[in-house]
Amino acid sequence: MRDGDARVWHVSGEFAARYAGGTLPEPDAWSLEKHVEDCAGCASRVSDAVGATTAGTVLAQVRAAVLETVLDPAPDPVPETAPTPVRRTAPERHPVGRTTSERRPAERTAPGRRPGRPTAPRPRTRAARSSPRPPGSRLPRLLxxxxxxxxxxxxxxxxxxxxxxxxxxxxxxxxxxxxxxxxxxxxxxxxxxxxxxxxxxxxxxxxxxxxxxxxxxxxxxxxxxxxxxxxxxxxxxxxxxxxxxxxxxxxxxxxxxxxxxxxxxxxxxxxxxxxxxxxxxxxxxxxxxxxxxxxxxxxxxxxxxxxxxxxxxxxxxxxxxxxxxxxxxxxxxxxxxxxxxxxx
Structure with a gap:
């Protein structure tokens, strides 16, 4: 668990495998967990060892499920309300006699979309729906x-x-x-x-x-x-x-x-x-x-x-x-x- 310098402590592949398998003694496991907080190389070695086990596969599945839930949350149910009547207005005439829709084809109604009907707002993510944490919630943690x-x-x-x-x-x-x-x-x-x-x-x-x-x-x-x-x-x-x-x-x-x-x-x-x-x-x-x-x-x-x-x-x-x-x-x-x- 040491490299060429006797003062520098690093996790060997054997220790990483024993830690992933749960056979490492508890004091050594504590020391390993403390060390990988500041050593990226040893943290990667331990992560690869844990990922090669059955627990690593389960953790990867849980991580994927959490990311899927966070990145693609279910939309909020749209409340059933009476449709708002849309007031039709006369097309705006251009001075040369063409309507606005005739003059600007790029702004015409998209295929499959009913004209004159408002577009439903896009569902907000959970981060946008969540209210900010009140300042008073920090007091219990400080105490x-x-x-x-x-x-x-x-x-x-x-x-x-x-x-x-x-x-x-x-x-x-x-x-x-x-x-x-x-x-x-x-x-x-x-x-x-x-x-x-x-x-x-x-x-x-x-x-x-x-x-x-x-x-x-x-x-x-x-x-x-x-x-x-x-x-x-x-x-x-x-x-x-x-x-x-x-x-x-x-x-x-x-x-x-x-x-x-x-x-x-x-x-x-x-x-x-x-x-x-x-x-x-x-x-x-x-x-x-x-x-x-x-x-x-x-x-x-x-x-x-x-x-x-x-x-x-x-x-x-x-x-x-x-x-x-x-x-x-x-x-x-x-x-x-x-x-x-x-x-x-």
């Missing part, structure tokens, strides 16, 4: 692509976190609310990603992962949807909370991005939910673990101090940026793992 987390219970949970932080700060007067929000914020997108992609999140995950738009592409689309919702909402909430010595409201963005990419990369090994537990739980343990149990101003101040060591300064932010880049590189290297269903 499906965004993922179960955005259209499910995760979105209300994010709103509850934001509203709860504001209520604790201004309603209960709890100090250090911004620090508490910054400690939880990086875990929110990780949780959303874990709830958006995987067999546990989507009943059609296996089918979606096998489509050209599935796999890592679908996971990244749903990750972007989760970040689009959580980043502005949590950052705005942090801006509205009193500082109380905590880092800036946007200090969690790079850690949140690094944890999200790290969770996607780790999911290629152990699955989405386990990866979310490792990355999210590791962050919470690193931030909240060194903070002793305290109440009132002491607890908030200690949490803010711990967050400042993890988030504040060029060194800390540079480390998070480097972690995000390394996670993206690992995710790119592990991209083929998303071509098959991930572990639960």
């Amino acid at each position: 499906w692509a965004a993922g179960p987390a955005v259209r499910g219970a995760w979105l209300p949970a994010v709103l509850v976190v934001a509203a709860g932080a504001l209520a604790l700060a201004y309603g209960a007067g709890l100090p250090g609310t911004r620090a508490l929000l910054l400690a939880v914020a990086p875990v929110v997108p990780v949780t959303g990603i874990a709830l958006s992609y995987g067999p546990h999140a989507d009943p059609l995950h296996e089918i979606a992962a096998a489509t050209p738009g599935g796999g890592l592409r679908l996971a990244l689309i749903r990750t972007v949807a989760v970040l689009t919702v959580s980043v502005p909402l949590l950052t705005l909430t942090g801006l509205l909370l009193p500082a109380s010595g905590a880092p800036a409201a946007a200090a969690w963005l790079l850690p949140g991005l690094a944890l999200s990419l790290g969770s996607l990369a780790l999911a290629s090994f152990i699955g989405c939910r386990a990866a979310a537990l490792v990355t999210g739980g590791g962050w919470l343990a690193a931030v909240l673990g060194p903070v002793p149990v305290a109440s009132g101003d002491a607890g908030g101040a200690r949490l803010a101090e711990q967050l400042s060591r993890c988030l504040d300064g060029i060194g800390a932010q540079s480390a998070w940026a480097a972690a995000a880049v390394l996670s993206a590189v690992l995710l790119t290297a592990r991209r083929p793992a998303y071509d098959r269903p991930l572990g639960r």
